[in-house]
Amino acid sequence: MYLWKTDVVIIGGGSVGCAIARELSRFQLKSVLVEKNEDVCALTGKANSAIIHTGFDAPVGSLEAKLVVAARRMYDQLAQELDFPYQVVGALLVAVTKEQWQLLPELQRKALRNGVFDVHLLGRERVLAIEPELSDQVYGGLAIPRESIVSPYEMAIAMAENAIANGVKFFLGTRVTGIETTGGTVQAVSTTRGKIKTSWVINAAGMYCDEVAQMVGECDFTITPRRGEFFIMDKEAPYKLRHIILPVPTRISKGILISPTVSGNLLVGPTAEDIEDKSDTRVTVAGLAQVMTGAQKLLPALSSAHTITQYAGLRPVRHPEGYTVEASRQNRGYIGISGVRSTGVTSAPAVAAYVRDLAEEVGLKLIPRSNFNPLRRQLKPFASMTYQERAAAIKVDPHWGHVVCRCEHVTEAEVLRAIHSPLGARSLDAIKRRTRAGMGRCQGGFCGVRIPFILARELGIPVEAVTKKGPGSEILVGPIRGEMMR
Amino acid sequence: MPEKKCDVVVIGSGPAGLAAAIAAKERGAEDVLIIERGEELGGILIQCIHTGFGLEIFQEDLTGPEYAQRFIDRVEGLGVETMLGTMVLDITPARRLYAIQWGRLLEIEARAIVLAMGCRERSRGALAIPGTRPAGIYTAGTAQRFIEIEGYMPGERFAILGSGDIGMIMARRLVFEGARVERMVEVLPYVGGLVRNYVQCLVDYDIPLQLQHTVIDVKGRDRVEAVVSAQVDDNFQPIPGSEETIPCDTLLLSVGLIPENELSKKAGVELDPLTGGPYVDETMQTNVPGIFAAGNVVHVYDLADWVTEAGYLAGRHAGEYAIHQRRGSERKLRVIAGDNVHHVLPHVLDPLSLERGPQELQLRVQWPVEAPVWVNVEANGKLVKRKTERYVRPSEMIRIKLPPEDHGKIVGAKELSVRVEEKS
Numbered sequence A: 001m002y003l004w005k006t007d008v009v010i011i012g013g014g015s016v017g018c019a020i021a022r023e024l025s026r027f028q029l030k031s032v033l034v035e036k037n038e039d040v041c042a043l044t045g046k047a048n049s050a051i052i053h054t055g056f057d058a059p060v061g062s063l064e065a066k067l068v069v070a071a072r073r074m075y076d077q078l079a080q081e082l083d084f085p086y087q088v089v090g091a092l093l094v095a096v097t098k099e100q101w102q103l104l105p106e107l108q109r110k111a112l113r114n115g116v117f118d119v120h121l122l123g124r125e126r127v128l129a130i131e132p133e134l135s136d137q138v139y140g141g142l143a144i145p146r147e148s149i150v151s152p153y154e155m156a157i158a159m160a161e162n163a164i165a166n167g168v169k170f171f172l173g174t175r176v177t178g179i180e181t182t183g184g185t186v187q188a189v190s191t192t193r194g195k196i197k198t199s200w201v202i203n204a205a206g207m208y209c210d211e212v213a214q215m216v217g218e219c220d221f222t223i224t225p226r227r228g229e230f231f232i233m234d235k236e237a238p239y240k241l242r243h244i245i246l247p248v249p250t251r252i253s254k255g256i257l258i259s260p261t262v263s264g265n266l267l268v269g270p271t272a273e274d275i276e277d278k279s280d281t282r283v284t285v286a287g288l289a290q291v292m293t294g295a296q297k298l299l300p301a302l303s304s305a306h307t308i309t310q311y312a313g314l315r316p317v318r319h320p321e322g323y324t325v326e327a328s329r330q331n332r333g334y335i336g337i338s339g340v341r342s343t344g345v346t347s348a349p350a351v352a353a354y355v356r357d358l359a360e361e362v363g364l365k366l367i368p369r370s371n372f373n374p375l376r377r378q379l380k381p382f383a384s385m386t387y388q389e390r391a392a393a394i395k396v397d398p399h400w401g402h403v404v405c406r407c408e409h410v411t412e413a414e415v416l417r418a419i420h421s422p423l424g425a426r427s428l429d430a431i432k433r434r435t436r437a438g439m440g441r442c443q444g445g446f447c448g449v450r451i452p453f454i455l456a457r458e459l460g461i462p463v464e465a466v467t468k469k470g471p472g473s474e475i476l477v478g479p480i481r482g483e484m485m486r
Numbered sequence B: 001m002p003e004k005k006c007d008v009v010v011i012g013s014g015p016a017g018l019a020a021a022i023a024a025k026e027r028g029a030e031d032v033l034i035i036e037r038g039e040e041l042g043g044i045l046i047q048c049i050h051t052g053f054g055l056e057i058f059q060e061d062l063t064g065p066e067y068a069q070r071f072i073d074r075v076e077g078l079g080v081e082t083m084l085g086t087m088v089l090d091i092t093p094a095r096r097l098y099a100i101q102w103g104r105l106l107e108i109e110a111r112a113i114v115l116a117m118g119c120r121e122r123s124r125g126a127l128a129i130p131g132t133r134p135a136g137i138y139t140a141g142t143a144q145r146f147i148e149i150e151g152y153m154p155g156e157r158f159a160i161l162g163s164g165d166i167g168m169i170m171a172r173r174l175v176f177e178g179a180r181v182e183r184m185v186e187v188l189p190y191v192g193g194l195v196r197n198y199v200q201c202l203v204d205y206d207i208p209l210q211l212q213h214t215v216i217d218v219k220g221r222d223r224v225e226a227v228v229s230a231q232v233d234d235n236f237q238p239i240p241g242s243e244e245t246i247p248c249d250t251l252l253l254s255v256g257l258i259p260e261n262e263l264s265k266k267a268g269v270e271l272d273p274l275t276g277g278p279y280v281d282e283t284m285q286t287n288v289p290g291i292f293a294a295g296n297v298v299h300v301y302d303l304a305d306w307v308t309e310a311g312y313l314a315g316r317h318a319g320e321y322a323i324h325q326r327r328g329s330e331r332k333l334r335v336i337a338g339d340n341v342h343h344v345l346p347h348v349l350d351p352l353s354l355e356r357g358p359q360e361l362q363l364r365v366q367w368p369v370e371a372p373v374w375v376n377v378e379a380n381g382k383l384v385k386r387k388t389e390r391y392v393r394p395s396e397m398i399r400i401k402l403p404p405e406d407h408g409k410i411v412g413a414k415e416l417s418v419r420v421e422e423k424s
């Protein structure tokens, strides 16, 4: 007995998997996405620098350079179709020593070779005129006008919702445990919830793509995690930046950057530390200290006194290195993606297009669907409505009049929508990613006691079963005994 | 067009807001409105079901809800209007308020406003506590709400970081509920909250407290499995080798309160970085004419009774302002925090106000002195008033009254300064 029958199974609901799901939903095909977490984009896809790169500093001639540069051109349209937060703010790559300053022309040449033509050199005065709060040690910089910022999880959710609207089936909280092949052809995918019959499998499992590749016995590489730690600063921190501030990269690392986020905070990081455990996303004293000292060289006023939260993400480092997207020769129907390390948010739509072309080349029939709807609309957040819009919204649905997150002014109407959308939120973190409830200054002190009860009510489950991020992360243990009140 | 005009609008219905509404009404303001985003009047008192309230004002030992009820009864008796489930989103300097409630957006014009929004708790994020990000990390007030209002336990085995009052009270409460409280750790060399709470909540229930310790790691992927504590040196740096793993499923944080002033800022109210609250004069008026503030929104109080008094003061003057629509005198003497004074309120004082009655200064020290001290108030370097305290601790607010007869000593002075010195 099969749990489901389909044409294509996509393993992994990160940025890349969601982009592939949406891409394939353009065609007359049945596709399924299987994700082991309770939500899409719950791993690396939510914990990164949130920059849409131009590819100016990508390894020249590599598949990564090709895909990042190609993807960059897709974003204006993509953000419009899918309605996710995305802003072309531009980056300044800033030299604070003479040695760094001398490296800039070389970086500019590299940008040109990558096809990023609008990168230009700026002198000290120009840099400081553009961002006056930068260190007065500045020698000069490179302007990279098309570097942009995005909400990576809202983008993945948008792609996933659009894929669902166009017929893709998502299995969340479901882990792929094996891939069945007979006679060199993919037959089915085993999961923790049952078997899915399919002739095509696309491995977009990110950090775990080596383990999935082993399921078809085809793994000539390994993946190790490289952790990056970050600070998020309070919106009211007494310094502002309008551009992404990049340090001059060294041979070892791209260094610590400072970037505005689409919601008006500053993001600072990441470190680059090779570790062993593929799930070890903790932040450390040493890592955070390194971020602060590194970033203060660019923005001296920066202080950890203004942070509201910290997080870490893991880059999947491939050995040997490099983006790899391949259709298997031994197992017809298997396509593996690996080595998407530090630019996967950006490249995801181009990787998806590349996978599409590759699949077609090796035999997947792609007939466009006439009723494909490329549009997906986000609910306008209460916080960004005018008073007229607010009054009108409340009239239609009174839930708009009930604020559940005091910091970000998220209303119950938005929480309900997150729960009852096609890719319904099932955990506190999933609601946070869709609505921003809990992302503000008090970090869930207020909404964290309210939203679990809304989730329980709406899902018809006991509140003890409500989780922060899937089974095992329950928020409450049970009713009080209530014997002793005084 | 505003749908509603009021003499005084009070935002928040904790002890500060309730008292302010009562005083404004009693002063003669006609339309007094309390706006409260919760579903009940009483503010944070509703979830403080332990006793210890009212000792100063009523000479009785009441629970939080009992204490609040006394004022709620008066609010109702006086005909103060209340709007529950209503959140103020915006205030303009011209005292126009925008608020929402179930099914409605409101625009209100006020002749005077009292800010009484209370405070919020510092979060894990603000402290940058290292480690994983599992479920099971809550502020003590969040846990208090889960238990007292919702009736649910957030965990079974607890570690508590910080020794604030809410943390200590919750430690005892958790024991009552059958949970285990493994340890409380405090980074400072002394307890953060009141000694009374230390004795009644920790000592009496054998809850171990480690001073000069902090949490340097949180373990557990989905739910907290343990925290790692370590001793710190005088610069608050963890001392290598002192690490200890404390198995637990929940970490509670009781690491400080911050006045809630997002709204105040929108009205153009200037904030003191030391207190996190508005700059106020002796009438509790902020820099914006007609906007007053009281309670934890101004600075964090140790006792709700003093919050009530501050509410009376602000409410009385807000009522006055609503009737006369003018700011009091512009003669303002600055009040400066001197040696071992963290901050002192009010920030400015009209010397003539002493003619109307005694004026109280409220201060907190920077570090504890466990020996008799002088609290000195000086004008231009000359002593105006002094008071003895048997000891001083940052957790306890110090109050010192300037009587009317001191008026002569401060007229003509440029500033008052307050300092605390050990008696020798």
Ligand SMILES: Cc1cc2nc3c(=O)[nH]c(=O)nc-3n(C[C@H](O)[C@H](O)[C@H](O)COP(=O)(O)OP(=O)(O)OC[C@H]3O[C@@H](n4cnc5c(N)ncnc54)[C@H](O)[C@@H]3O)c2cc1C
Binding pocket: A011, A012, A013, A014, A015, A016, A017, A034, A035, A036, A037, A040, A041, A042, A043, A044, A045, A046, A047, A048, A049, A050, A051, A052, A053, A174, A175, A176, A177, A204, A205, A206, A207, A208, A209, A212, A226, A227, A228, A229, A270, A313, A314, A315, A316, A340, A341, A342, A343, A344, A345, A346, A347
């Ligand atoms: C510190 C840091 C900074 C970065 N900054 C940027 C940036 O600024 N811009 C940029 O473009 N990129 C950036 N990146 C890179 C980017 O985050 C990643 O390339 C991208 O998120 C990878 O997406 P993915 O879909 O390949 O992998 P993932 O997001 O890891 O998704 C893989 C998914 O597969 C699921 N999965 C795995 N195994 C199974 C299984 N057996 N069954 C079911 N599901 C499974 C996982 O649960 C996961 O959800 C950064 C990365 C890091 C760590």
Ligand SMILES: Cc1cc2nc3c(=O)[nH]c(=O)nc-3n(C[C@H](O)[C@H](O)[C@H](O)COP(=O)(O)OP(=O)(O)OC[C@H]3O[C@@H](n4cnc5c(N)ncnc54)[C@H](O)[C@@H]3O)c2cc1C
Binding pocket: B011, B012, B013, B014, B015, B016, B017, B035, B036, B037, B038, B042, B043, B044, B045, B048, B086, B087, B088, B089, B116, B117, B118, B119, B120, B121, B140, B141, B142, B144, B165, B166, B169, B257, B260, B263, B294, B295, B296, B297, B301, B302, B303, B304, B307
């Ligand atoms: C979690 C917590 C627990 C505490 N426990 C104790 C204790 O056990 N014992 C003790 O002596 N002290 C305790 N305190 C200190 C206590 O806050 C004060 O003693 C006192 O309650 C402060 O009174 P207040 O009126 O200033 O503020 P609060 O009592 O906090 O009241 C503020 C009110 O304003 C409302 N409000 C805020 N913003 C808006 C808005 N925009 N629109 C509408 N309404 C709004 C809030 O909902 C709240 O009801 C505690 C404080 C906290 C934060």
